[in-house]
Amino acid sequence: MDVLSANTPQGKVYRALIAHPRSTVADLAELTALDPDEVEQLLGELHESEVVMKAGAEWDAQRPDLVVAAALLAEDRRRMLLRQAEAELAEIYRFARRERSGYGAVEVLDQTSAVFEHYRRFQTGAVHQVRNIDRPPYFWDEAELGSQENLQIERMAAGIKYRTIYPESEQESPRRSEGMMRTVANGERARVMVDPPIKMAISDHRIALLPLETLIEGNPDSLVTLLIHSSGLLDALSSVFESFWRLAVPVTTEGIRRPLDERDREILTLMASGATDDAIARQLGLSRRTVVRRAAALLERLGATTRFQAGVQASRRGWL
Incomplete structure (x- = not known):
């Protein structure tokens, strides 16, 4: 997971390769402000994990969607092992404390x-x-x-x-x-x-x-x-x-009952109806970037992670 962070050495090297394909160790050291020996070591580790590829003296990044897919798969395996360990330990814990007539949990x-x-x-x-x-x-x-x-x-x-x-x-x-x-x-x-x-x-x-x-x-x-x-x-x-x-x-401490302006109400109504960002932009005569920005602000204000949740929350507040 470190490779996906912009603040880790692995993440800095990977992001530099995404932006500057076919870079050398010296190029990457300059781009990341890391020591060349450290960059070379990191590249070796990332190559072993199939996050980067080597062609002669030059390096390139693996596609981000493949890297994220691999990270998610590894995370799923880790969660499965944790759940198995939890189940085994919980069973031992309950057995050690169980009364014959009771439920140990x-x-x-x-x-x-x-x-x-x-x-x-x-x-x-x-x-x-x-x-x-x-x-x-x-x-x-x-x-x-x-x-x-x-x-x-x-x-x-x-x-x-x-x-x-x-x-x-x-x-x-x-x-x-x-x-x-x-x-x-x-x-x-x-x-x-x-x-x-x-x-x-x-x-x-x-x-x-x-x-x-x-x-x-x-x-x-x-x-x-x-x-x-x-x-x-x-x-x-x-x-x-x-x-x-x-x-x-x-x-929130900022007053959750602050009313919507008319433009946000229109965007929220179209979001709740299932319209895409492009469709909302065309219908309201706005740029797609503006719609994306205002939709994200509405989701955050409503505490929602999906448009369906946003519609439910907005309806409960009387915004729609």
């Missing part, structure tokens, strides 16, 4: 204080990301809510990504809306949707908390929550989150 927490403590550990143990679906009822008091907000901001500053889906009613609550805006301003990616059906949190692909939103009768400190370890159930919950994420509307 799920623990039941029936004390609210234990849930809060697990959620703190859950975040401090995250390596890549924390995903949340937030909805009432809420069991944190003001102090606990403030402590959680501070912990999240600290973890985001340490490089952990947070993605949270909030209920739309959250924006109508001054206290919770202010907290949401602070975490968004500090790096949280947040979206809102009408009445999310579940409350849950997922740390990386390792563990999840699933509150059942019920209290044991006669015990006010008895929020029943499932602690779910790596398993098919955790995979299913992860897929549920991603499905809801695609349907929810992005929150």
Whole structure:
């Protein structure tokens, strides 16, 4: 994958060859500002990986589509091996902790204080990301809510990504809306949707908390929550989150309710109908470059990766 990056020595050599075919080692050293000996060594490694080709003293780049196809194939193999290792280790983990009458991937927490403590550990143990679906009822008091907000901001500053889906009613609550805006301003990616059906949190692909939103009768400190370890159930919950994420509307500190201008509305309407960039440009009398630029800005503003998602999001906001 290093060869596809513009910031690695391999990437610099490969990109130089794409732009300057049939270059010598001396040519490439000058183009990349790398030492000739290092360039020669890199070319040898890239040639072995079939990323570059040699003709006498001159070198040329392999076609980028073939290089990317090979990288994707290698990535698929790596993911398959990781999944196999995960399945084997998870089975050993569950077997070592399984009670005869229980399902080893799920623990039941029936004390609210234990849930809060697990959620703190859950975040401090995250390596890549924390995903949340937030909805009432809420069991944190003001102090606990403030402590959680501070912990999240600290973890985001340490490089952990947070993605949270909030209920739309959250924006109508001054206290919770202010907290949401602070975490968004500090790096949280947040979206809102009408009445999310579940409350849950997922740390990386390792563990999840699933509150059942019920209290044991006669015990006010008895929020029943499932602690779910790596398993098919955790995979299913992860897929549920991603499905809801695609349907929810992005929150930004720049005001997501800022209306569209008429030109963007026309472009978005044609995008949602399935028109290509060329067709939109012809119909609106714009250059293709302008259409591509404005369409990309609309996708980013809507938090969408496809035109279909953009149409769904725009419709939910009342833009179409």
